[in-house]
Amino acid sequence: KAGVTQTPRYLIKTRGQQVTLSCSPISGHRSVSWYQQTPGQGLQFLFEYFSETQRNKGNFPGRFSGRQFSNSRSEMNVSTLELGDSALYLCASSSQQGAKGYTFGSGTRLTVV
């Protein structure tokens, strides 16, 4: 059974640009959550999507947005990139919203220069 797939694995962007990250959940999983991981703050919740609807959102500015498609694949977008957005962005999927088990992908390492 394939795991959670995140693309790309690595990305370098310039301040002010925008970026889109992709996440394909485990087959049959309808919930996708996104987290930002930095050395100083650890893992912080960005948002959760279930059945194409955002169900839950963390404390991040509006520059961070996402969406989920009918096949449960999800994308996360960050506009007007700042140096502080450099982080590992992790996606996790589960079979239900707020479910009992979350499986994480390997993440996308974003570097903003």
Added chain:
Amino acid sequence: EDQVTQSPEALRLQEGESSSLNCSYTVSGLRGLFWYRQDPGKGPEFLFTLYSAGEEKEKERLKATLTKKESFLHITAPKPEDSATYLCAAQTGGSQGNLIFGKGTKLSVKP
């Protein structure tokens, strides 16, 4: 405010030297306490979920326990391959089910 605190931040053990990692939580309505292992450059790998005080779960050299205020991850006779960062996360109650993570304990096991 919901909060999860892990200690110690880093732990160095000799192979075979047992120890415990601590995870203290303050959340409104705990739905579940999760333990993950994370290796460098990879996403967190699920280890355990605990749901109620007194619950214990084991997997190989690891055992997780839960009380009303904290969880422990006991490592018995660790091996170098157990070296990783161990993360705990609390799932809050209500309609929002996101995970609140601690900052992790970086474990190094020397042969």
